[in-house]
Amino acid sequence: MTPEEERDIERRLRSLALRPARPGLREKVLEAAAKYKKEAAWTTPRLRWCLAGCMAVLVVVFVIDAGLGRKQQSRLQALMDGSPRMHDRAADESRVLAEVLGEPVDRKLVARNERIASEEMRAGQVRREKVLRELLKEVFDGSEGAENNH
Amino acid sequence: MTPDELYDRYGEMMYRYLALRLGSPEDAEDVLQEAFCRLARYSARWALVRDPKAFVFKVLRNEANRHLARRIKRREGDRTNAERNPRLEGVVEAPADASASLLARALGELPDEQREVIVLKVFQDFSFKETAAVCGISLNTAASRYRYGIEKLRSLLEGKA
Numbered sequence: 001m002t003p004e005e006e007r008d009i010e011r012r013l014r015s016l017a018l019r020p021a022r023p024g025l026r027e028k029v030l031e032a033a034a035k036y037k038k039e040a041a042w043t044t045p046r047l048r049w050c051l052a053g054c055m056a057v058l059v060v061v062f063v064i065d066a067g068l069g070r071k072q073q074s075r076l077q078a079l080m081d082g083s084p085r086m087h088d089r090a091a092d093e094s095r096v097l098a099e100v101l102g103e104p105v106d107r108k109l110v111a112r113n114e115r116i117a118s119e120e121m122r123a124g125q126v127r128r129e130k131v132l133r134e135l136l137k138e139v140f141d142g143s144e145g146a147e148n149n150h
Numbered sequence: 151m152t153p154d155e156l157y158d159r160y161g162e163m164m165y166r167y168l169a170l171r172l173g174s175p176e177d178a179e180d181v182l183q184e185a186f187c188r189l190a191r192y193s194a195r196w197a198l199v200r201d202p203k204a205f206v207f208k209v210l211r212n213e214a215n216r217h218l219a220r221r222i223k224r225r226e227g228d229r230t231n232a233e234r235n236p237r238l239e240g241v242v243e244a245p246a247d248a249s250a251s252l253l254a255r256a257l258g259e260l261p262d263e264q265r266e267v268i269v270l271k272v273f274q275d276f277s278f279k280e281t282a283a284v285c286g287i288s289l290n291t292a293a294s295r296y297r298y299g300i301e302k303l304r305s306l307l308e309g310k311a
Contacts, residue, residue: 013273015250036187
């Protein structure tokens, strides 16, 4: 078949007038589509608000939980430094102090001493003498203060 | 794109395509409605569609194929070609001359895949590339189906003239 013959068939096909869609088809089709879309939606506006609220609550819970977890972890880290060795070294200071004083040291002071020593050791500044000195100073100043108060 | 805009842009084209493929204005209306329901469901993701025309016609084609499959199933016992092929005289305005009437009948007698390519190319002004995308075939297949279809139309017209 020659290109002319092909073009002729094409021209004749194009000359075929198709019947237009009947009036009112547009409205019918769009109405059906809108109805279908409404029915197909598994969520209602109210349910969507509820879901959004639940999601917001979940996000807040996760954020708070993560924050608390981090805080707790840092507190534990500060106390223990995650390493029993560090804790032992800090406890040594208290033991030394108790030996020097010849009496048990106040538990609050021991805990404070352990914390300070742990933090200093973790920071790589192992200054046991300094820690001990400060602690002794505090113990004696505190006892002097207490005596003065009496 | 809202369904209204979609209809204003493609509604007429879609109806013509369906009428020529199915050969029945009533069926074309039903399938058009089904296709619009599907498209309305997808309207939230419409912005993701790169080529709206190809997308719309692919949805439409699939819906038309489903309709044809149902129709064939209903007429399972009757497998004559004349029954399976649409009679396009119902969708074409009363032809002015006998040759136009013959042409409409010959178009209806073409195999579905060839008629589809001709309908898209001639009546919808699709390029071969667009036709291939809509039909899910290669560019060469689209072009050869078109050529075979036109050739067959010519021989049908000459045979009946």
